[in-house]
Amino acid sequence: MKVKAVAFAGQPLSGKTFVLANILYMAKRIPKPETKFLDFEPDEQERGSTTSVKIFSHLEKDNHFYFIDTPGFVEFVPQSQRAIIMADAVMIFVRAGSVWDASVESIFHTTQKYNIPSAFVITQYSSGNWQETLKFLQELAGPDTKPFAPPGRPFNLENLTEDFREEIISMDDKLLEEFLEGHDISKEELLNVMERALSTTHIHPVFFVENEADIRHLLFFLIHFMPPYKGGNNRGAVIFKSTFDPSMGEQFYARAFGEISKGMELLNKRTGTKEKISHLYVPFGKDRIEVEGVSAGEFILLPKLKDAQVGDVLLGEGSDFDFEPFEDVFKPYVVAVKPKSKSDEEKISEAMQRLLREDPTFSYEYDVELHQHLLKCQGATHASSIISKLKNKFNVEVEITKPRIPYRETIRKPSQGMGKFVKQTGGRGQYGIAMIKIEPLPRGQNYEFKNSIFGGAIPKEYIPSVETGIKKAMAEGVIAGYPVIDVKVELYDGKYHPVDSSNFAFEVAGTLAFKEAAAGADPYILEPIYNVEIFVPEIYLGDTIGEINSRRGRVLGFEPYERGYQKISAQIPLENVYDLIVPLRSITKGRCWINYTFSHYEEAPRDIQNRLIEEYKRSRGGA
Ligand SMILES: Nc1nc2c(ncn2[C@@H]2O[C@H](COP(=O)(O)OP(=O)(O)O)[C@@H](O)[C@H]2O)c(=O)[nH]1
Ligand SMILES: [Mg+2]
Numbered sequence: 001m002k003v004k005a006v007a008f009a010g011q012p013l014s015g016k017t018f019v020l021a022n023i024l025y026m027a028k029r030i031p032k033p034e035t036k037f038l039d040f041e042p043d044e045q046e047r048g049s050t051t052s053v054k055i056f057s058h059l060e061k062d063n064h065f066y067f068i069d070t071p072g073f074v075e076f077v078p079q080s081q082r083a084i085i086m087a088d089a090v091m092i093f094v095r096a097g098s099v100w101d102a103s104v105e106s107i108f109h110t111t112q113k114y115n116i117p118s119a120f121v122i123t124q125y126s127s128g129n130w131q132e133t134l135k136f137l138q139e140l141a142g143p144d145t146k147p148f149a150p151p152g153r154p155f156n157l158e159n160l161t162e163d164f165r166e167e168i169i170s171m172d173d174k175l176l177e178e179f180l181e182g183h184d185i186s187k188e189e190l191l192n193v194m195e196r197a198l199s200t201t202h203i204h205p206v207f208f209v210e211n212e213a214d215i216r217h218l219l220f221f222l223i224h225f226m227p228p229y230k231g232g233n234n235r236g237a238v239i240f241k242s243t244f245d246p247s248m249g250e251q252f253y254a255r256a257f258g259e260i261s262k263g264m265e266l267l268n269k270r271t272g273t274k275e276k277i278s279h280l281y282v283p284f285g286k287d288r289i290e291v292e293g294v295s296a297g298e299f300i301l302l303p304k305l306k307d308a309q310v311g312d313v314l315l316g317e318g319s320d321f322d323f324e325p326f327e328d329v330f331k332p333y334v335v336a337v338k339p340k341s342k343s344d345e346e347k348i349s350e351a352m353q354r355l356l357r358e359d360p361t362f363s364y365e366y367d368v369e370l371h372q373h374l375l376k377c378q379g380a381t382h383a384s385s386i387i388s389k390l391k392n393k394f395n396v397e398v399e400i401t402k403p404r405i406p407y408r409e410t411i412r413k414p415s416q417g418m419g420k421f422v423k424q425t426g427g428r429g430q431y432g433i434a435m436i437k438i439e440p441l442p443r444g445q446n447y448e449f450k451n452s453i454f455g456g457a458i459p460k461e462y463i464p465s466v467e468t469g470i471k472k473a474m475a476e477g478v479i480a481g482y483p484v485i486d487v488k489v490e491l492y493d494g495k496y497h498p499v500d501s502s503n504f505a506f507e508v509a510g511t512l513a514f515k516e517a518a519a520g521a522d523p524y525i526l527e528p529i530y531n532v533e534i535f536v537p538e539i540y541l542g543d544t545i546g547e548i549n550s551r552r553g554r555v556l557g558f559e560p561y562e563r564g565y566q567k568i569s570a571q572i573p574l575e576n577v578y579d580l581i582v583p584l585r586s587i588t589k590g591r592c593w594i595n596y597t598f599s600h601y602e603e604a605p606r607d608i609q610n611r612l613i614e615e616y617k618r619s620r621g622g623a
Contacts, residue, residue: 002228003297005066005255007084010093011101012072015123015209017050019093020069022215027060029284038069040286042392043385051076051385052358053083053241055253055299057282057289061223066282066299072103074590075379078329078361081110082240082310086255088229088297089198090118091207096128099136100537102590108140109563115201117227121218125151125208134206144203148221151208155221157190164205165190168197191225199227229297233258235316236266237300238323242310244354246393252302252310253283258319260300261293266314273307275314310360329361330595331376334578335383336404337364338373340397348373351394355386362386370404379581405575407482407612408526408601414439417517419469419509424500431497432505434458434466438517441486444600447474448488458494458506465503466491469510478518480525480612481619485601489514525609526601528574534584535565536592543587544568551576552605571599 008016017035025033039050049071056067068087070080084090090111094104111118120137122130130151138145146167149159169179172193179185197203209218235258244250260266262280267273281288281301288301308314313323339345352364362377377383383400390396416437423430441448449470451463458466474484494509532553536544538560545555545568553572561567572580577596584592604612 001062001064001295003064003066003295004089004222004226004228005068005087005297005299006222006226007068007070007087007090008093009070009080009084009090009107010072010104010121011095011098012103013049014072014093014095014098014121016072016091016093017069019121019123019209019215019218020056020067022212023067023219024056024058026216026219027058029056029058038285041389043388046388047385049073053080054285055083055283057284057299060219063223063228064298065222073381074102074106074585075377075382076385077103077106078378079359080107082326084110085114085116086238086240086299087116089226090116091121092118093121093123094133094137096122096125096130096133098128098133100140100589100591102585102588104137105140105591112201117199117201119148119198119204120145120206121209122206124210126210130208137204137206141204142202145206146204148205148207149217152214153217154213155207155217156224157187167203168194171197171200171203194225195227198225199230231257231297233296234321235259235319236321237302237314239302239308239310239312239314240326242308242357244358244393249303250305250354250357251288252305252308254300254302254314256294256296256298256300257321258296258316259293260316262291264316266316268305268308269313269315269320271307271312275302275305275308277302279303309357326360329378330593331361331363331378332581332594332596333379333383334374334376334403336370336372336401337375337387338399338401340399344396344398347394347396348390348398351390351396354394355389359386367403369406372401372404374403375400379585380579403578406528407480407604408528409477409479409482409484409523410486410526410601411438411440411484411518411521411523413522415517415519415521417513417515417520419511419513419516421505421508421512422500424497429497429500430502430505430508431495431500432458432462432466432502432507432509433495434469434491434506434509434513435493436470436510436513436517437490437492438514438521439488440521441488443486443602446485447471450488450490452490452492453494458491458496459501462496462501462503462506463491465506466494466510466513469507469512470514472507473511473514473518477616478515479523480609480616482525482612484518484523485526487518489517525604525612527604527608529571529599529602530574530577530596531599532570532572532577532580532594532596534568534570534592534594535561536568536584536588538564538566540588540592541566541568544584544592547580547583547587548572551580572596573602573604574598 022033024030030037054069058065146163147161153159237254237256239252239254241253264277266275283301339348419434421432548570553570556569558566558568
């Protein structure tokens, strides 16, 4: 039995799931050749397209196929990558007439990076300009990208295009010589060199597929020509995906790199935990088929592991191998999430933890300063898919809002203030007076405190309380409720009372002193500015820079990156960063990526400052 893992990836709505549904229908594995039997998740049914990776075990002739169906939409491609790199070959789909599709481009580069052979499938070729698409594929993948057979013809040796035939013959010097001398090349020789050609990562056959006959031909190709798994026999497996279902619990998808059988014990290389394999399954979409054992290269489904996660290597006794860890994916799109009801609030944290284990391309964290839960993910569609999973799987409903911005306050000029907390009517009184000078510090220096009291105007033991009071006032803000930064405070004088003074009185005095001083120091509001790196194809450079400018951003520079892309460095206010990926994707038709980190604080525009000050006044019941 030959094991073959084939991933279907590429352009959204190009027919990946449709072709696979037809293959499975021909073998009577599903009742109708319809995508809904494969796209079974509730949010996939709503959307009418694939949003998560599925594995289908399928026997055909002496082949044991594992078909990997993947979502094509750019926001889901990072999730697909982990499954794609498990495949022996990737069929990259694109509709005739399309050029420079973002998913096709990024998946092709993944296959190159991980040395996985890839082929292209051009669908709907009789209604679209396939010649144009072929040209695009050749530009993308190189000149050794050739139609396998002409459109509408079976994918067998008799129908090889001259181009493709020469392509593979030129793989073998001896064969090439025979060919050039005009000798006939035998079927065996051709088959032999074909297998080698298809195992390389620079020769890419192109298939034309749009009807049932073409799909049969594609299956014929996969059965007869596609090289099988050749990774050796390392008894063990790599977990590349997990799913959670309230009734089934958590299940792990792994590729076995050697024989695994029921009853075996596998050692988790990361945790050292031993996992007894009491049940072993192979996956078929949402179903699973129990098996006694699998051979090298097969995909397995492992329920009820004690302590495992995606990326873990499970080793059989006496075997050892490594797997390069999956890369972290940057999460450019950020929204705040608010549970709708009390019960939603109670359930959301666990539900999110479950979803996070399934999908590492988003994160969910509480921001202590903003008092908001932030969902960081790949884009607006990804966010809404997560939200619909929360509702469908866990019955948790949430609202989405804009994340708050961590503004800061600071002062423009030096000033002074006196804080006086004196109450001496009846009983034990309060007495503390503090006098301070404040002045702006350079941006980023945050805070400095200097005590220049000599001669005991305030006794030493009360000085820390004064500072505590000052810090409290700074944390609360003076004009809009945001922390004050970049201020130097000097405590230079004060008064105390031998009986009525206390730590409390001096703390209050410190707070009052700072408020008074700040009021006279021309306080204003700062906003966070982020360093943003943006990668776009050169043709979109102008429009991208326009977008940066319209977001109050500054372009610091740009330079050529790989493959005709430009890397733009810019500084953009945070309020315009969280959804930046959305317009960039529409400018570049999805061909872009970004990353960003905090840079510094800068004075916010006047209108923003006025709005924040007004909001603050209103929240405090002022006019
Ligand atoms: N008749 C026909 N319908 C197709 C073909 N390719 C795609 N479709 C339909 O187009 C829609 C999107 O196809 P799908 O396979 O889900 O696209 P995917 O995103 O590449 O998986 C589905 O409703 C399919 O039924 C095709 O070659 N012939
Ligand atoms: Mg699909």
